[in-house]
Amino acid sequence: MKRKLLYGLAFLALACAFTRCEPLGTCKICKQVTYVDNVLTQEGSETQYCDAKLTAIENTPDVVSGNTRVTWECR
DSSP states (O other): HHHHHHHHHHHHHHHHHHHHHHHOEEEEEEEEEEEEEEEEEOOOOOEEEEEEHHHHHTTTTOETTTTTTEEEOOO
């Protein structure tokens, strides 16, 4: 019984370690922002993105409609 519990805890620890962003690759915190006449008017909440999702966000083109531009900013 103790051995099964120990194996279960070890598996859980490994699963947690492999699902975090930092050990796997590149991560950044990004938010979607809106500019009107080059003045920041709205900011989305910041979220951490890693690897493929981060690449997709960084390659997303700005959406421009008249004098309004919506873009992603990452740090």
